[in-house]
Structures are given as C-alpha cells and as structure tokens.
Amino acid sequence: MKLAIASGKGGTGKTTVSVALALSAESAVTYLDCDVEEPNGKLFLQPEVESSQNVSVSVPVVNRNRCTGCGDCADICQFNAIVTQGEYAMVFPELCHSCGGCVYVCPERAITEEMHPIGSLNRGQAGNVRYIEGLLNVGVSMATPVIDAVKDHASEGVTIIDSPPGTSCSMVSTVRDADFVLLVTEPTPFGLHDLKIAVKTLEELKRPFAVIINRFEETDNCVDRFCADEGIAVLLRIPDNRKVAEAYSRGESLLSALPELKDEFSQLLSAIQLALESGESA
Amino acid sequence: MKIAFTTASSTLNGELDPKFGRAPGFLIYDTDQQNTQYLNNNLNSDSAQGAGIQAAQDVIAAGVQYLVTGSCGPKATQVLKSAGVKIFNSDSVTLNECLELLNSGKLTEA
Numbered sequence: 001m002k003l004a005i006a007s008g009k010g011g012t013g014k015t016t017v018s019v020a021l022a023l024s025a026e027s028a029v030t031y032l033d034c035d036v037e038e039p040n041g042k043l044f045l046q047p048e049v050e051s052s053q054n055v056s057v058s059v060p061v062v063n064r065n066r067c068t069g070c071g072d073c074a075d076i077c078q079f080n081a082i083v084t085q086g087e088y089a090m091v092f093p094e095l096c097h098s099c100g101g102c103v104y105v106c107p108e109r110a111i112t113e114e115m116h117p118i119g120s121l122n123r124g125q126a127g128n129v130r131y132i133e134g135l136l137n138v139g140v141s142m143a144t145p146v147i148d149a150v151k152d153h154a155s156e157g158v159t160i161i162d163s164p165p166g167t168s169c170s171m172v173s174t175v176r177d178a179d180f181v182l183l184v185t186e187p188t189p190f191g192l193h194d195l196k197i198a199v200k201t202l203e204e205l206k207r208p209f210a211v212i213i214n215r216f217e218e219t220d221n222c223v224d225r226f227c228a229d230e231g232i233a234v235l236l237r238i239p240d241n242r243k244v245a246e247a248y249s250r251g252e253s254l255l256s257a258l259p260e261l262k263d264e265f266s267q268l269l270s271a272i273q274l275a276l277e278s279g280e281s282a
Numbered sequence: 283m284k285i286a287f288t289t290a291s292s293t294l295n296g297e298l299d300p301k302f303g304r305a306p307g308f309l310i311y312d313t314d315q316q317n318t319q320y321l322n323n324n325l326n327s328d329s330a331q332g333a334g335i336q337a338a339q340d341v342i343a344a345g346v347q348y349l350v351t352g353s354c355g356p357k358a359t360q361v362l363k364s365a366g367v368k369i370f371n372s373d374s375v376t377l378n379e380c381l382e383l384l385n386s387g388k389l390t391e392a
Contacts, residue, residue: 074339079330080336083332085362090360090361
C-alpha cells in the first residue's frame with residue numbers, strides 16, 4: 001500500500017505524521033522522503049545511511065561543426081530549452097525536460113546527449129523502517145526526476161511517502177499514483193484555504209483521501225466544518241500541545257511526546273489498508 | 283539596419299514596454315527603408331518557461347541589430363549577444379524618445 005502524506009499549506013505536520021506512522025507500523029515499512037528540496041525525515045528517524053547515488057537527467061549537446069542552424073530542434077522543443085541564434089543551436093540545460101525530441105529530429109545528427117546530475121538518492125535503515133530520500137542539488141529547480149527516482153523504491157508492503165508541501169508539480173508527481181492520501185492541515189484560515197486547493201487537486205488526480213487535523217483545539221473549527229460540509233472523513237485530530245513542539249525541537253518524534261497516539265496511528269494504517277482491500281472509502 | 287523596440291504599439295508614437303521576453307510584441311524600425319513592422323510576441327508571453335529565449339530567437343530571425351527595452355533577462359541576453367545583437371536599456375516612455383536618445387548616443391549598451 002502506498003500511502004502519501006500531503007497538505008496544502010506547508011508546516012502543518014506532514015513529516016510529523018509520516019514519521020509517527022512509520023514508527024507505529026507493526027511490520028517492516030518503507031519511508032520515502034519525496035520532499036526533495038528539503039528532506040527532513042532523517043532528522044527524526046536517524047537512519048544508518050547505507051548508500052548514496054546520483055540522480056541525473058540527459059540533456060542535449062550540440063556539435064557546432066555539424067549544426068547548420070536550421071532550427072528543427074527549436075521547433076520541436078516545448079520548453080524553449082534549445083534555440084537557434086542564426087548560425088547554430090544553443091542549449092539551456094536547466095530548462096530541458098529530457099524528452100529527446102531535438103536529438104530525434106536533427107537532420108544533421110548534430111545533437112547527442114550527456115548526463116547532468118541534479119540530485120542524489122540516499123538509502124538507509126532505521127530499525128523497522130527502510131528509509132529512502134531524494135535530495136535535489138542546490139540551484140536545480142526541476143524536482144520531479146528525483147522524486148520519480150525515490151518512488152521507484154516503493155515496496156510491496158506499507159510505503160509511507162512524505163510529500164512536498166503545496167499543490168504544484170512536485171506534490172502532484174509524488175501523490176499521483178498513491179493508493180491513498182492523508183491531507184494534514186491545521187484549523188486556521190490559511191490551513192483551510194490551502195486544504196481546499198489540495199482537495200481539488202486530489203479530486204482531479206482521482207486519489208482517495210482523508211484529512212488529519214494537527215494542532216487541534218476546539219471542536220468547532222473551520223476545518224471540521226468544511227470537511228463535514230463536503231463529506232470528507234477526518235481520521236485523526238492531534239491535540240495542540242507544547243510537548244509536541246518541545247520534542248520536535250529535540251529531533252524526537254510525535255510519539256515521544258504523546259505516546260498514546262501510537263495505537264491510534266497503527267489503527268489508522270490498518271483501517272486504510274482494510275478499506276483499500278475491500279474497495280470502500282475510509 | 284533594424285532596431286527593435288519592446289512595445290504594444292504599431293507606431294513610433296507608442297510607449298516602450300519595460301519587459302522583453304513577455305513583451306506584447308516588437309516594433310522593428312528599418313533605418314534604411316525608413317519603415318516599421320510589428321512582430322507579435324503573444325505566443326511567448328504565454329509560455330511557461332523560456333519566454334525570453336524564444337523571443338530572442340524571433341528577434342534575431344527578424345534581422346534585428348539593435349534592441350531597445352526596459353530590461354532583458356540573463357538567458358535572453360545570452361542568446362542575443364551570441365548573435366551580435368546590441369541591447370540598450372531605457373526607461374523613456376515613447377519610442378520616439380528612445381530613438382532620439384539612441385541616435386545621440388545617450389543610451390548605454392547592456
């Protein structure tokens with residue numbers, strides 16, 4: 001089961017929940033940190049790092065001796081990553097999406113490809129938890145190839161996928177093939193505003209989902225009202241408790257501050273697994 | 283020679299647009315023929331990325347030697363310079379003013 005943890009607004013508690021879920025699982029679990037711009041699951045899980053490898057993408061290289069400046073490559077490129085400046089073609093590798101179209105259409109066979117590293121994939125083990133994170137190199141803006149490389153490591157059993165915040169490319173590519181998505185939010189106007197966008201996104205992607213409210217205080221709050229109105233299940237409400245922030249600041253998981261939540265998290269995992277197996281929504 | 287101005291206007295009485303890559307279009311003034319031609323830039327201003335790069339390619343293909351604009355991004359500048367196009371920045375309002383300043387050497391080359 002691939003369970004993605006997303007949000008709308010950042011800082012609502014995705015990693016907090018992802019780590020708690022991983023530590024509450026009763027059997028071996030895989031943790032994929034797809035927040036590749038700043039993966040932070042390892043701060044809490046503290047895995048023994050076993051291996052690290054580069055993630056690279058292919059970008060075109062123009063042989064100016066063969067290039068006639070015909071512009072066929074520029075015409076096919078949907079990303080303006082290759083253009084002719086009159087005499088020859090110029091490449092902007094950071095815009096390239098590695099489709100290979102320019103290589104294919106060049107009538108002079110003047111274009112070849114070379115690999116550019118854009119990030120790394122780091123693997124390790126923390127007790128029961130097999131940990132894999134993607135880390136985007138500084139200065140690179142294209143996260144999706146690194147995210148895809150991390151997702152290749154989903155296991156047959158339970159895979160917890162910590163997603164980037166927001167609802168743009170990075171989040172979409174992380175959650176698009178998840179079996180179930182948990183949206184973590186906070187009961188504030190900003191939390192609700194961005195939750196609504198995340199809900200629309202998941203509906204577009206046709207992902208089954210439910211909500212977890214973090215920093216919960218009052219029963220009558222804007223998020224609960226919205227979810228009730230929309231028929232969205234709220235599966236857990238984590239209380240707003242200073243002990244949680246204190247534990248977090250020490251790099252300790254939510255469960256070390258509120259150990260009573262461990263049972264709730266493992267029941268949550270079982271409930272979602274059961275619901276998926278029986279084909280019902282949670 | 284040909285001078286391009288970033289603008290929405292089809293005459294030299296119009297106003298200079300401060301942008302290059304997502305400018306509405308370019309008015310190309312041919313100093314030899316003493317005429318103007320407008321090149322629409324709508325397709326590029328709507329693109330998700332690389333608008334300046336593509337606009338640069340279009341301006342070069344139109345045979346322009348001088349470009350006058352508010353400012354031009356680093357990638358577009360790279361493409362233009364590689365083809366020998368000279369870029370001049372101006373914050374003047376009308377194209378006629380820009381032309382005067384250019385002719386009297388008062389605009390600095392970027």
